[in-house]
Each structure stands twice: as C-alpha cells, then as structure tokens.
Amino acid sequence: MTELSCLPHSVGYEDEGVCLSIQIGPYSILFDCGLADITALRAKPADFAFCSHAHTDHMRGLLALHRTFPLLPIFASEVTTRLLPLNWPGQSDTDFCRSLPWRSPVEIAPGLSVQLWPAGHMPGAAAFLLTYQTPQRTYSVFYSGDCFLSNGRLVDGMPLAELRNLKPDVLIVEGSYGTERHPHRKQQENYLVERLSGALAHGGRAVFPSPLLGLGQELLMLMRSHHNFTGQPINVWVDPLIARGCDAYLGCLSALPTTVQNFAQHQPLFWDERVLPRVRRLEPQISPELLADEPEATVFIVHPATHPSAYGIASAVDWTVFVPDVESISLWQTQLSEQMYGAYHRFDWLAELAAVVDSEAVEHYMLTNHCDGVGTTQLIHNLRPQHVIFVHGDQRQLNSLASLDDLQARYHLHLPTPAQSIDLPLASAFWQPAPPQGTLYEGEIDIDRQGVQLRLPPLLESDPRWAQLSDTGIVEASWQGNQLVIRGLDQQELMRVKPAKAADPTRTCYYCRHLRGQRCRNVESPLVGLQVTSDGTCGVFERSAGGASRRSSTE
DSSP, X not given: OOSEEEEEEEEOOXXXXXXXEEEEXXXXXXXXXXXXXXXXXXXXXXXXXXXXXXXXXXXXXXXXHHHHSTTSOEEEEHHHHHHGGGGSTTOSOXXXXXXXXXXXXXXXXXXXXXXXXXXXXXXXXXXXXXXXXXXXXXXXXXXXXXXXXXXXXXXXXXXXXXXXXXXXXXEEEEOTTTTOOOOOHHHHHHHHHHHHHHHHTTTOEEEEEOOSSSHHHHHHHHHHHOTTTTTOOEEEEEOHHHHHHHHHHHHTGGGSOHHHHHHHHHSOSSOBSSSSSEEEEOOTTSOHHHHHTOSSXXXXXXXXXSOGGGGTTTSSSOEEEEESOHHHHHHHHTTTTTTTOGGGTTOOHHHHXXXXXXXXXXXXXXXXXXXXXXXXXXXXXXXXXXXXXXXXXXXXXXXXXXXXXXXXXXXXEEOXXXXXXXXXXXXXXXXXXXXXXXXXXXXXXXXXXXXXXXXXXXXXXXXXXXXXXXXXXXXXXXXETTEEEEEEOOHHHHHTOOOSSOSOTTOSGGGBTTEETTEEOOTTSTXXXXXXXXXXXXXXXXXXXXXXXXXXXXX
C-alpha cells in the first residue's frame, strides 16, 4: 500500500476553486474546499479538513460540506475562523471551524499532527505541515495554500527562514503566476498611487472592484498610510459588503503586523471622518446624486455584486475604473449572489460600465499577493521536498514552472488533473543535488540625507558566501547597462586598490603616519588592521613627519 497519495477534486484552473484529498497512512485529509458542488466528496468523506484562508476559491463549499458531514472536524487559523462566516451572510450555522495555533504541532489523531505557519497572502492565511509518525518512518506533507513572501500593508510575508530545510516528503504549492517575474510590492504600490493621483486630479472619481476580504482592505490601508494621500481632501466610500470585512479585521487587530497596531494607536485604522483622506461607509440611504455632486476627489471601493447605480457612476463626472485582474471579477461577483444578490447574478460588471465610462478610463494595475516565479522556486528550494505538486494556476503557467531545469533535476514534479489519483512513492534515501547557488534576494532601496540605503532580507546571512562579503563590510556598485551590480570587496581587493593616477607617489601607505609594523592603524581608513603593501593608498592618507628620512634610510 502506498503511504502517500493525492486525489485532486479541483486544482484552481480558471474559475475553479482548490480542493485536494491527501491519503497519509490510514487517514484521509481534505485541503481546502473551493468547490461550488461537493457531490464528488459525498462518496468518500475525509477524516479531517483544513481551510487555508477565507477566499472564495478555497472555502466556497465548506458550509455545504459541514452540513453534509456535521461531525467532520474542520481546522484553520484563528483569524480565518473569524473571517469565514462573512462569506455566508444571514446563515446561523457558520461557526463550525476549529482554530489552531501558529507554529506549534498539534496531534489531532494517533500518530497524526499538524503545524501551521503564516502564508503571507492575507490575514489568517496559513500553510500546513501534516506529519504522520510510524515506527518505521515519518511521513510529511506541506500545503502552502496561497502564499506570498513579501510584506503587504496588513500582513507580513511568509517566514521563509523558519521553513528552511524542512524537507517534507510532499510539497503542494500554488503556481498562480508560473515563471513570471513581478516588480517588488513597494514598486507596485507606488505605480498605483501615481495612477490614482492622476485620476483624482480636479475632483475625479475612481472605482476599485474588490472581493469581500483582502484587496479592498489593503487598498484602504494604502490610502490611509501612503504619504502621497496624507492630508489630501479625498473622500473614500466603502461598500457595505467590504465594510463588514473591515470590521472583522478590526476584531483581529492583535493578529495584524506590529506596524498596523502602532498605526491604530494614533488614528482609526479604517473609519475616520476627521483625518484626511476621509473614509466612510457607503450606506444604502446615501443618495447617489449626492455622491455625484461632491466637489472633492472621491474613491469607491465596491464589491462587483453592487450595481454601479448605487453610487451614481452614470453622472457626468470623470470616472476611472481600476481593475487588477478581469478574470477574478466574475468569481468575486458570485460570492454572495445566492444569498443576497440573485437578480444581479449574471450582471456583467465591466460591460455595464462601458455604457457610461470611456474605455480609456479603465486602468489596469498590479497589487500582487501571490508568489511570482522567483518566490515559488525560492520556497521550493528552501523546503527541499521529494515530490512537488503544482496547483492553483492556469495550465500554461503551471507547465512553465514544471519545465524549469533546476526543478526537474532536483524534485519529482506533478501537474495534477481533477479526479486522477497521484501515487507518491518515497525513496528510503532521496538524493538531491545542492540547491542552485543563483538564489535571488529581493530588497528595498530608500534614499535619505545620508545617501542611498539598500535593505536585504536576513535570509541572506544563511548563505556561506555571506562571511566573505561581511569580512570588510565594503561594497562596490557599478552600472552594467541599466542594471546596478553590487559586489563585496574583500581584504585582498582593498589592499590592491591603487589611485587611478599617481600624481604624488609619496601619498602611499609607506609614507603614512598611521603605518605600524606593516599594518594600518587609522580607524578612519577602510584598511585599518590590515597588512598593507608599501604602494597601498586610501582617501584618509596623513603624511608621516619622518617619512622622507625613513625612505632614505631604507634605501
């Protein structure tokens, strides 16, 4: 009998959600339930179910699953258990998910334990390590859910350093963006701020269609905290559906990043009519005509299930619609259609806008919360599994990931098909080549009065080559075309530094008053403490009073 196998029910192609069954020893485990129809799960119920986060494509079928199997234990992080009920408004039996702590292994059945790590995708998003212990060996499966290594406005990135060399037998990882390479999150935010500022000039209007949770709250926090918007006369109106998500975030404030908690100590996180920009709820009793006549620049963050007539988009004011991903809008729109907006179920949101908005006023922007190709491969190389199963992405994108030579040479790669079981045999001693040494590290550049500062992640220190770079702490930057290349200078290179033109051959270490026993003793010099050659030089040379006589006596 194969101790490990995977049965994909849905792998996240197009409008599908994610739902996977894992057989680990005698236990059947369900990872996420993004199915609109759970018929496929009724034949063989799982022993346990796990929900990675509260987005529709990962939890759409959970309530139906709970109603069909009310005794089935369903687990998630504490924040996710608080956010999930928002997806089923008006339902009384939505408090069924059990919470698990971060990072602490919890035994949920004899020999079977689970451990959670933050996945960085949105507040509460979790990655799961499932471990089954037998007298012969330990079996392990790591499920990433939707993950993101960079920090967002309301969530810290996935703690990659904590997962290094975890070596699970199986890694199930999302590949939403394939091998695409994206700008850093901070660059994406700055581009969006620039485009939004232009759209709001002279009292313009901007509309952001957003899901219940995640993007809308991130946009609000961006406008509340970015220096370009601080103190600006801008009104931000929030759809009641998304406002419920904001209120749920406020109830989880202690689980948000420290920077967010500090911000909330000085001013409201979301709702504020005193500090500019003003953030308000778009209540049903507010007249669309009143909103259209506002003289100030206005931003609407709305759910696609809310008809544009609710906020007066048909007015003659200049409107700009900001769309991150057209394919996502249909999925967002159906989130609440069955319970609250049945008549609006098939409404084509963008087509309706085209009737009242110039097509040139539709702005496409990027504000990612999934790993790009570099982040995905970095996660895989740090975990070092035997098997890698790619899910949650367009088939073309997943194929591009599975075609990477450095992945094919190190791991068993799988592209699952719904309803087709995958056996995952394990080698008793699985040999892997060393992870590639070309790992890329993303950082941030800031400019202040002291100059340009480069910040790189602490993970860089775990590379054995770090010791060589930090030996002197001195780097050299040079342009190669449009690329800025930064490299470290070791002691030998510093000792070989020579002036471009030796206008004065006596301005060398041999004539410097700080030379003691062939070593530099000037604390202001980059050569301090090093053994120097007689023709060495630096920018803080000080002539020795007896330099000339020293030279003549030596000769």
